[in-house]
Amino acid sequence: MSGLHEISAAFLPLTDSAVLVAAAALGFAEAEGLRLALNRETSWANVRDRMAVGHFDVAHMLAPMPIAFNLGLCPLKADVIAPMALGLGGNAVTVSVMLHDAMQQASEHRFSDAAAAGAALRHVVRARKAQGQPRLALAVVHPHSVHNLELRYWLAASGIAPDRDVEIVIVPPPLMADALAAGRIDGFCVGEPWNSVAVARGQGRIATVKAAIWRSSPEKVLGVRKDWAEAAPERLAALIRALYRAAQWCGDPAHHEELAALLARPEHVGVDVSLIRKGLDGRILALSGDAVPHFFEPFGGAATFPWQSHALWLYSQMVRWGMVSHGADNAAIARRSYRPDLYRAALRPLGAALPGANAKVEGALTEPTSVGASGGQLVLGPDGFFDGTVFDPDLIDAYVLAQAQDALAPG
Amino acid sequence: MLVIDENAARAAIIEAGLREAGHQRVTCIHDLNGIAARIAAIDPDVIVIDIENPNRDMLESLFQLSRAVQRPVAMFVDRSDQPMMEAAIDAGVSAYVVNGLAQDRVKPILDMAVSRFNAFSRLQRELAEMRSELENRKVIEKAKGILMKSRGIDEPSAYRLLRTTAMNQNRTIAEIAHSLVVAAGLLEP
Numbered sequence: 360m361s362g363l364h365e366i367s368a369a370f371l372p373l374t375d376s377a378v379l380v381a382a383a384a385l386g387f388a389e390a391e392g393l394r395l396a397l398n399r400e401t402s403w404a405n406v407r408d409r410m411a412v413g414h415f416d417v418a419h420m421l422a423p424m425p426i427a428f429n430l431g432l433c434p435l436k437a438d439v440i441a442p443m444a445l446g447l448g449g450n451a452v453t454v455s456v457m458l459h460d461a462m463q464q465a466s467e468h469r470f471s472d473a474a475a476a477g478a479a480l481r482h483v484v485r486a487r488k489a490q491g492q493p494r495l496a497l498a499v500v501h502p503h504s505v506h507n508l509e510l511r512y513w514l515a516a517s518g519i520a521p522d523r524d525v526e527i528v529i530v531p532p533p534l535m536a537d538a539l540a541a542g543r544i545d546g547f548c549v550g551e552p553w554n555s556v557a558v559a560r561g562q563g564r565i566a567t568v569k570a571a572i573w574r575s576s577p578e579k580v581l582g583v584r585k586d587w588a589e590a591a592p593e594r595l596a597a598l599i600r601a602l603y604r605a606a607q608w609c610g611d612p613a614h615h616e617e618l619a620a621l622l623a624r625p626e627h628v629g630v631d632v633s634l635i636r637k638g639l640d641g642r643i644l645a646l647s648g649d650a651v652p653h654f655f656e657p658f659g660g661a662a663t664f665p666w667q668s669h670a671l672w673l674y675s676q677m678v679r680w681g682m683v684s685h686g687a688d689n690a691a692i693a694r695r696s697y698r699p700d701l702y703r704a705a706l707r708p709l710g711a712a713l714p715g716a717n718a719k720v721e722g723a724l725t726e727p728t729s730v731g732a733s734g735g736q737l738v739l740g741p742d743g744f745f746d747g748t749v750f751d752p753d754l755i756d757a758y759v760l761a762q763a764q765d766a767l768a769p770g
Numbered sequence: 771m772l773v774i775d776e777n778a779a780r781a782a783i784i785e786a787g788l789r790e791a792g793h794q795r796v797t798c799i800h801d802l803n804g805i806a807a808r809i810a811a812i813d814p815d816v817i818v819i820d821i822e823n824p825n826r827d828m829l830e831s832l833f834q835l836s837r838a839v840q841r842p843v844a845m846f847v848d849r850s851d852q853p854m855m856e857a858a859i860d861a862g863v864s865a866y867v868v869n870g871l872a873q874d875r876v877k878p879i880l881d882m883a884v885s886r887f888n889a890f891s892r893l894q895r896e897l898a899e900m901r902s903e904l905e906n907r908k909v910i911e912k913a914k915g916i917l918m919k920s921r922g923i924d925e926p927s928a929y930r931l932l933r934t935t936a937m938n939q940n941r942t943i944a945e946i947a948h949s950l951v952v953a954a955g956l957l958e959p
Contacts, residue, residue, distance in 0.1 A: 398883070401822055401823070401824040401826075402824055402825070402827045403824040403827050404827050404830055404864070405821060405822075408859055408864065410861060412855060412856045412859045412860075413856075414859070435855060500827065501827050504832060527829035528828070528831070529827050529830075530828055530830045531824050531825060531827055531828065533824070534824065534825070568861065576905040711883070
């Protein structure tokens with residue numbers, strides 16, 4: 360009992376809290392001499408504010424949130440770093456049955472084809488405009504969320520201006536299905552199990568998935584208060600090792616049944632076990648029944664590595680949508696919010712296969728590719744965006760400029 | 771002044787405090803239906819929200835939306851006043867200053883909200899303790915009755931038996947009494 364370092368951690372009821380929950384509940388933390396005390400939170404605003412005043416040491420956090428903290432975009436000031444990611448993918452875009460039918464009528468498509476789904480949505484949006492109907496309302500969970508940034512990316516690349524052609528609003532994940540059923544919103548982008556919950560209740564249909572918009576894309580990270588990290592680097596390293604082993608366990612399909620049961624418990628996600636299982640297996644409820652490869656990837660393909668190219672892309676989109684202005688200083692703050700150096704330092708003793716680079720060109724890998732890594736072979740990707748655009752973090756100025764010019768083009 | 775709290779009793783206590791302090795325009799909202807329109811209609815200077823409200827992300831974005839067209843929104847009075855912000859979050863209060871009200875006018879409002887939130891939690895804690903105390907007494911009475919009947923002993927002896935068992939097992943008398951009542955229920959024909 361005693362002798363364990365106590366770590367206070369916050370999480371939100373979502374399938375992608377899996378790595379943190381498994382580390383706390385299945386002995387991975389204890390094996391590293393840690394006791395991980397989990398606090399289930401009710402909002403991202405609470406995770407953010409209670410983290411800032413020191414109620415939590417670490418948190419299951421939206422990938423853009425550490426960047427928002429360090430850029431001074433949060434109401435309370437704190438330095439927060441992401442020394443590890445908590446998996447890749449895991450979100451979907453769900454729309455009302457009515458909108459889904461209208462999209463299919465406009466042009467038949469599969470949800471796994473993000474470009475075709477986007478084109479169908481553009482038809483519906485234009486038709487509504489021509490008929491003088493109100494704009495569609497689409498919900499995301501928080502402004503500083505990947506949900507917001509990837510939904511906007513998908514819309515914009517499909518020829519729909521997020522702030523002009525539709526309305527983007529905020530709704531907390533567990534309330535999405537109800538808001539859709541009540542007709543307050545027409546669709547939403549959220550993590551599992553809340554898409555499957557809406558589909559199972561007959562209130563929504565999957566329009567497309569994150570894994571189709573941007574393959575191998577970041578979602579949640581381990582957010583850590585910088586002062587806490589620096590006060591005891593060995594304690595943080597032990598936590599990263601515990602979470603790495605928990606992620607490895609979560610990534611094995613043989614454990615999905617046990618993992619789904621663990622997450623289904625009321626103190627964790629508190630949703631029917633079969634719905635959680637769907638997200639883990641990449642078989643979210645959709646009419647066409649496609650399985651989505653790597654829908655949610657907790658471990659494989661370096662899923663826990665905090666790529667600085669992820670941080671920079673998220674930052675480029677925060678610039679694009681007016682949350683922050685672009686400059687070399689701000690880009691450097693965003694990049695340094697992610698700390699692959701701490702990740703490597705913690706995991707090197709395990710002999711784990713670690714990426715040699717801190718950043719990669721997002722969209723360069725069209726198929727799974729073996730890359731040079733310390734400690735063994737590592738297979739990455741495929742990664743990249745549905746519209747074929749490539750993000751080279753070294754050319755971020757040009758990328759930001761091109762998107763700014765896009766916004767000025769007549770729609 | 772707008773108070774958004776799903777706990778109507780606590781909201782009433784905050785409202786009373788604000789009125790005592792001389793703020794006449796106080797509105798409490800418990801139900802979030804149509805909240806955007808109501809915020810626009812009320813046009814508050816300060817918004818106080820219970821921190822456990824699951825809709826806090828949505829509410830924040832509503833204030834943020836109005837910011838683009840109208841006026842700055844800040845959470846709490848002053849980002850540099852760390853102790854006050856910590857006290858507020860410890861107490862479970864989040865507050866947003868909408869109209870750029872002067873700091874010396876907002877601080878007393880927040881101090882009042884924080885102290886009333888704390889007083890409310892203390893009351894709730896005391897109430898919960900009283901309830902469990904009452905429950906414990908009932909269970910102990912029941913356990914004594916079971917012992918008196920099954921062992922043919924008097925009340926003081928039954929109580930002594932409970933107490934020594936509790937001491938030997940390093941548990942409370944109420945816990946022993948509870949186990950006994952459950953066990954007796956299982957053994958009943």
